[in-house]
Amino acid sequence: MSLADHIFIDMCNDILTNGTSTEGEKVRPHWPDGTPAYTIKKFGVVNRYDLSKEFPILTLRKTALKSATDEMLWIWQRKSNNIHDLKSHVWDEWADADGSIGKAYGYQMGVKHQYKEGMMDQVDRVIYDLKNNPFSRRIMTNIYVHQDLHEMNLYPCAYSMTFNVTQKKGEDRLTLNAILNQRSQDVLAANNWNVVQYAVLVHMLAQVCDMNVGELVHVIADAHIYDRHVDAIKELISREPFPAPKFWLNPEIKDFYQFTPDDVKLEGYQTGEQIRDIPIAI
Numbered sequence: 375m376s377l378a379d380h381i382f383i384d385m386c387n388d389i390l391t392n393g394t395s396t397e398g399e400k401v402r403p404h405w406p407d408g409t410p411a412y413t414i415k416k417f418g419v420v421n422r423y424d425l426s427k428e429f430p431i432l433t434l435r436k437t438a439l440k441s442a443t444d445e446m447l448w449i450w451q452r453k454s455n456n457i458h459d460l461k462s463h464v465w466d467e468w469a470d471a472d473g474s475i476g477k478a479y480g481y482q483m484g485v486k487h488q489y490k491e492g493m494m495d496q497v498d499r500v501i502y503d504l505k506n507n508p509f510s511r512r513i514m515t516n517i518y519v520h521q522d523l524h525e526m527n528l529y530p531c532a533y534s535m536t537f538n539v540t541q542k543k544g545e546d547r548l549t550l551n552a553i554l555n556q557r558s559q560d561v562l563a564a565n566n567w568n569v570v571q572y573a574v575l576v577h578m579l580a581q582v583c584d585m586n587v588g589e590l591v592h593v594i595a596d597a598h599i600y601d602r603h604v605d606a607i608k609e610l611i612s613r614e615p616f617p618a619p620k621f622w623l624n625p626e627i628k629d630f631y632q633f634t635p636d637d638v639k640l641e642g643y644q645t646g647e648q649i650r651d652i653p654i655a656i
């Protein structure tokens with residue numbers, strides 16, 4: 375079984391067994407019919423994925439690698455906040471009449487800041503430091519910008535990446551690790567979607583900075599299973615997982631801004647049946 379399946383099954387069992395229910399609490403999200411969307415939640419879940427061993431994609435059901443990569447590139451590379459620049463429709467409910475999700479995600483990544491070396495946005499700052507100052511402990515992004523929260527249609531969930539480079543004994547190349555900080559996680563709809571996105575990002579940054587991939591540590595403050603997802607989760611984690619597929623990233627690309635979703639592929643991706651029409655809490 376793949377390591378990602380193992381971690382996912384353990385996390386779901388932990389939430390279902392040891393989590394607390396939000397039923398009766400004053401909750402913001404609701405189902406499209408207006409009913410409050412309650413959850414079973416666990417505070418402070420930490421999952422570690424060793425990207426040098428396996429690509430952390432679920433085999434229990436298919437995760438849409440190309441759509442997930444496209445959304446990550448929408449934020450980190452195209453730095454857009456408009457759904458017209460995104461191939462999937464996962465953000466449609468949060469966009470205004472012009473397609474904007476407000477000053478969230480890609481908008482924040484595109485904001486230039488003054489540094490000693492000049493004006494840069496957060497993505498270029500990360501790439502600059504990984505290339506020029508890889509052992510710095512200050513390589514991180516943060517898109518949870520309080521002054522702009524009132525202009526975001528949904529507050530950022532996966533809001534910060536901290537990059538950390540290690541020099542392993544006997545290896546010429548440096549190793550790139552990262553921590554993804556997430557304040558809120560819809561386990562069925564988006565846990566593996568988010569893990570895959572940031573695993574792809576670490577692979578891409580490592581390649582353009584001539585490094586090996588190391589660990590991705592996913593820190594989740596509120597890991598929850600929505601009430602209408604509980605049965606689907608129970609069925610999903612009772613399935614028999616498959617071995618992890620092999621991840622391929624186009625080795626020709628050496629500039630982060632040249633990657634497209636066609637530059638990522640999986641070999642031997644065997645999965646369980648897809649769960650169709652997962653309801654999404656709004």
Ligand SMILES: Nc1nc(=O)c2c([nH]1)NC[C@@H]1CN(c3ccc(C(=O)N[C@@H](CCC(=O)O)C(=O)O)cc3)CN21
Pocket residue numbers: 403438441462463464465468528560562563564567649652654655656
């Ligand atoms: N309640 C909630 N859960 C979320 O996961 C979520 C939000 N809201 N709000 C904004 C974004 C949108 N995200 C989403 C929404 C839907 C899917 C989803 O339905 N994924 C499909 C595949 C979609 C495709 O193939 O393009 C899936 O089967 O997982 C994924 C991420 C994550 N976010």
Ligand SMILES: O=c1ccn([C@H]2C[C@H](O)[C@@H](COP(=O)(O)O)O2)c(=O)[nH]1
Pocket residue numbers: 402403528529531532558559560561564565568655
């Ligand atoms: O990348 C994402 C974006 C959103 N989510 C989920 C997490 C929550 O279920 C909702 C957001 O609701 P809040 O009340 O703002 O926490 O969206 C996700 O898992 N991953």
